[in-house]
Amino acid sequence: MKYLEEFQNPDLARRLLDEIHATVTRPWALMEVCGGQTHSIIRHGIDQLLPEQIELIHGPGCPVCVTPLDVIDKALEIASRPDVIFCSFGDMLRVPGTGRDLFQVRSEGGDVRVVYSPLDALRIAQQNPDKQVVFFGIGFETTAPPNAMTVHQARKLGIRNFSLLVSHVRVPPAIEAIMSSADCRVQAFLAAGHVCSVMGIEEYPELAERFRVPIVVTGFEPLDILEGVRRAVRQLERGEHTVDNAYERAVRPEGNLAAKAMLADLFEVTDRAWRGIGMIPHSGWRLAEKYREFDAEHRFQVGEIATQEPAACRAGEVLQGLIKPHECEAFGTACTPRTPLGATMVSSEGACAAYYLYRRLGGTPTRPEQNQQTLEGTSVG
Ligand code: SF4
Numbered sequence: 007m008k009y010l011e012e013f014q015n016p017d018l019a020r021r022l023l024d025e026i027h028a029t030v031t032r033p034w035a036l037m038e039v040c041g042g043q044t045h046s047i048i049r050h051g052i053d054q055l056l057p058e059q060i061e062l063i064h065g066p067g068c069p070v071c072v073t074p075l076d077v078i079d080k081a082l083e084i085a086s087r088p089d090v091i092f093c094s095f096g097d098m099l100r101v102p103g104t105g106r107d108l109f110q111v112r113s114e115g116g117d118v119r120v121v122y123s124p125l126d127a128l129r130i131a132q133q134n135p136d137k138q139v140v141f142f143g144i145g146f147e148t149t150a151p152p153n154a155m156t157v158h159q160a161r162k163l164g165i166r167n168f169s170l171l172v173s174h175v176r177v178p179p180a181i182e183a184i185m186s187s188a189d190c191r192v193q194a195f196l197a198a199g200h201v202c203s204v205m206g207i208e209e210y211p212e213l214a215e216r217f218r219v220p221i222v223v224t225g226f227e228p229l230d231i232l233e234g235v236r237r238a239v240r241q242l243e244r245g246e247h248t249v250d251n252a253y254e255r256a257v258r259p260e261g262n263l264a265a266k267a268m269l270a271d272l273f274e275v276t277d278r279a280w281r282g283i284g285m286i287p288h289s290g291w292r293l294a295e296k297y298r299e300f301d302a303e304h305r306f307q308v309g310e311i312a313t314q315e316p317a318a319c320r321a322g323e324v325l326q327g328l329i330k331p332h333e334c335e336a337f338g339t340a341c342t343p344r345t346p347l348g349a350t351m352v353s354s355e356g357a358c359a360a361y362y363l364y365r366r367l368g369g370t371p372t373r374p375e376q377n378q379q380t381l382e383g384t385s386v387g
Pocket of ligand 1: 318322337341346
């Protein structure tokens with residue numbers, strides 16, 4: 007498959023690994039920002055092929071994981087109403103709120119539907135004029151533009167029974183928060199390539215300069231990640247801290263101007279709480295005042311909700327890279343994908359789910375040759 011198999015080429019992977027091994031002289035801690043990158047790293051055993059001095063710290067870039075508990079609880083309350091059809095991507099249905107999830111709301115009679123696009127939800131609104139149709143709009147700069155466009159379409163088509171429950175988050179303020187933390191160990195970032203394909207890279211040089219941290223825009227296939235690591239380590243070894251675009255096939259410096267214009271029209275920047283992490287200033291988007299009539303929180307007046315996280319869940323520490331998932335006492339026992347205590351065990355981009363799925367159960371590290379799906383197992387290595 008074009009743009010996939012060539013980025014899993016074993017000979018090229020070996021060459022990149024050789025270069026990384028030859029370059030590194032001391033310990034370095036790199037954070038991959040995106041949960042998609044985390045899954046690729048764990049699935050292919052990339053971290054186990056790197057020199058021992060390089061630690062990959064898993065970052066907070068999992069949209070499902072960071073959606074705050076109070077927003078999940080608001081979704082549960084809205085979805086329980088008899089006049090509502092609540093639409094969401096499938097991975098949100100199993101995210102635990104306070105005491106229940108959207109699946110449970112559905113089993114209790116709520117009309118909760120899985121859709122593959124916000125436009126599907128808009129179509130459902132057109133087909134059900136006597137119902138209120140709500141789409142759960144979560145995620146980073148990648149999912150925000152289509153959600154914005156759907157609200158734009160709703161207004162254009164005069165569809166008034168559609169609204170968006172918004173919990174969008176932005177990556178650069180999260181990087182700033184991570185670097186400002188007293189516990190921070192991160193020395194370089196592999197920035198999320200798909201976010202940069204929308205937003206460009208213009209927000210990053212100031213961060214790289216202020217925190218003296220290399221930021222390498224990185225893709226998701228094994229060779230992308232190895233190339234990101236190679237460039238980050240090269241900068242670290244040289245004492246440099248610049249923004250480097252290693253995902254040029256998808257990322258232009260200015261990003262996607264049409265998508266950014268849509269975001270600027272529909273959304274406004276706001277402070278946003280990240281689940282397990284807390285409030286990060288200017289880290290979210292909400293619908294702009296002129297589109298407030300399409301804001302589900304405004305329409306349904308759900309107000310303040312008392313929330314309660316399971317005491318055993320350490321997802322906040324996982325999301326900040328302070329612990330690895332198997333260091334959580336509940337990992338694989340009280341908390342599994344079937345019985346998740348936290349969103350990081352549910353999401354297809356969650357670090358806990360990656361460790362469980364690819365059998366990183368702690369103890370003696372599994373070497374790549376023992377791993378189910380390693381670089382060798384997927385014809386890379
Ligand atoms: S393993 Fe489960 S309980 Fe532990 S941090 Fe991950 S999601 Fe939370």
